[in-house]
Structure formats: structure tokens, C-alpha cells
Amino acid sequence: MHSPSLTIFLLLTLLNSSLAWPSNTLALQNRGRHEHNDTSNCNSINHTCHQLRKLTQLTELASNQTQLSALVVSGQLDEGKVAEIQQNAAKANAILQAMQANSTLVDECAVVDAHLQVVHECKQMAKLTKFVELGNNQTAMQEIMPKIGNGTRAERFMENFVDATAKLQELQSNATLTGLCKGELNGTTSKDAFK
Secondary structure, eight states, X not given: OOOHHHHHHHHHHHHHHHHHSOOHHHXXXXXXXXXXXXXXXXXXXXXXHHHHXXXXXXXXXXXXXXXXXXXXXXXXXXXXXXXXXXXXXXXXXXHHHHHHHOHHHHHHHHHHHHHHHHHHHHHHHHHHHHHHHHHHOHHHHHHHHHHHOSTHHHHHHHHHHHHHHHHHHXXXXXXXXXXXXXXXXXXXXXXXXXX
């Protein structure tokens, strides 16, 4: 027969080990919670689309010898870095082709990319609006012009003001974009609007 201390030891060990493992009900509850979590799915899609964009950019850069040569001439890259880019692009090409073979992924990423483009253009429109409003405000311009100075800096400022005004008018002429930007500001625009 076993001694009582051995039996108690075995029971305590069993109890201790059972408390160390998570219960099945907790795991089932968490699994059910994640099945309905659109945020984690959205983040996964965004991450995958980001990876797809980066791989595409890498392979396009590696295949564009003119752009690589210009980067070498400007000193931004050296020949070793160019060779490394081309080697990485060769490895990335297989992954990229596999991702592009998935038409559902490509369609989803087109929606994500369209949304990112609209967000970028909305931010650009907001910055241009502030700049143009500043340029149209005579009181503010009287305060700023002495700080800008005379000559080329003032001319450059006025050229930038004219360019910003033209670009802002171009962006604002797109009724779809302005509507989406208003929706972005209100938080009412969803990615479904870009399908």
C-alpha cells in the first residue's frame, strides 16, 4: 500500500497542474469573441496589403534601371546596395506572384489602397486649405512677410501660394473626393464606399 503522504503529494500535484492549464471554457469563449472581431481581421488585411504594396515597390524599383542609376548618381545608393535590392527583389518576386494570384486579396487590397489614397488626398486638401487661407488673410500676411524677407524667399512663397491655390481648386472640384473627406472628418466613411 501507498503511504498517505504519497497519495496527498500526487493529489496536490494533479491539482496544481490542472490549475496551471487554462480551462477549455475560457478558450472557447475567447475563440468565439475573435470570430466576430472585425478589427483584428481588418488589421490583418491592412498588414497583408501593406506587404503587397512594399513587395510591388521593391520589384518595380529593382526592374527600373534608370531610377537605380539616378539614385547611384545622386549618392543615395551605392553599387552594393543596388545589388542587394536586386537580390531581395528576386526573392520577393515569388512571394509577390503568389499573392497576386489570389484575386480576392488583390480586390481587397484595391479597396484598402483606394481608402489610403483618399485619406492622403483629404490630408493634403486640409493642409492646402490652411495655407491658402493664410495667404488670403491680409493681416496675417503683413505679419509674416517681414519674417519671410525680401527677394527670392518672398517670390518662392508667392509661387507656392499660387500652386497651392491651383492644386486646392483641382482637389475641391472633385465632388466625390470632397464628400468622402467630409465623411472621413465625421467618421462616417467606411471602406465599403470604395468598392
